[in-house]
Amino acid sequence: MSGVRPPRHRPGTLLGVPLPVVLAALVISGLLGVQLAGALQESTAGSGRSEAASVDSVDGAGKNSAGLPVVTETTLGTEVQRLVDSGSIQPLTTFDAPGCLQRLGVHDSILIMEEVAWGGDETPSWLLVHGPTDRETLQAAGGIISATVVLPGCGETTFGADAPATEDLIWSGDVMIGSL
Template sequence: MTSEDERRPLSRRPAALRNEPSLLGVPLRAVVAIFAAAALVGLVLAFALNRATSSDDSVGTGTSLPMTGLPVITERNLGTEVQRIVDTGTTEAVTVFDLDQCLQQQSVSARVLVMEQVQWGPKGSAAWVIVHGPTDRETLRENGGTVDVTVVTPDCGVGGPEAAAETLVWAGSTKLGTSP
């Protein structure tokens, strides 16, 4: 004769888990642990992103960036920045260098449409974006078009033509759309 316990089918789950609540068949404890781990990973990533993008003096070259608040541009976002400068910038920006001497040193003969001091690249090096071309700024804003862009260091114009390569950061052209 067999006892009643022998005839009853055995459950595959341990007795401690049989009465525990579950979510889609996954024990609630495991779901909570997964969410806690995901939150911890999210906090670590947020901290790392904040640390990587801060403008703290210890980031980059280890020197203080005297131009905090200026736009940081690279070759990738230069076109967008030039569009913004043309739309909102001024042609009479106060420079820390002789603009005429700088343009002559860089062999730029077109007239300056607009310029702005910026931080260049991931290290935030001091630079000036000079937008120049054959058309005037209002025509460019109304019709769009291609403009030449020269990015130089603040010591542009110092020295002769041999110093042109040292003070030139980037030179090229970009196409602009019409302004709203």
């Protein structure tokens, strides 16, 4: 028995990589995956809730204390898309939307309008969605539609009709929306 050594125990290998290294890599990958899944869940959970709340509830995220949607330049497209999809129309009450657009030099017909709060200071405003097409065609085919945000004074039927409407203009431009 001299000179013969007993066989030494070697850890197994997987494709030439020692098994302890493979196991460590799997454990680290699993922990990293769990951490990334948690971060993804946290980052998307808030946006899903606020979108659902702004459409479904009066006092949800995206609405002010009076229940009006708070709209900014970055959320305007989403709000116009929601209005076209829902097809909701508010009564004109004392706001003369066609007269306001006419005073602004716009000759499109009003498709949808909504009372909103504009920007971080939540300025009371009206969002007017207008264009040369009708709402049903827009819902079916999508396309580019005009949106104008104005102060309530632009469409007052009893007061301030002689003042230039451009003083009441907050934002005006085109919005691309998709079909239903």
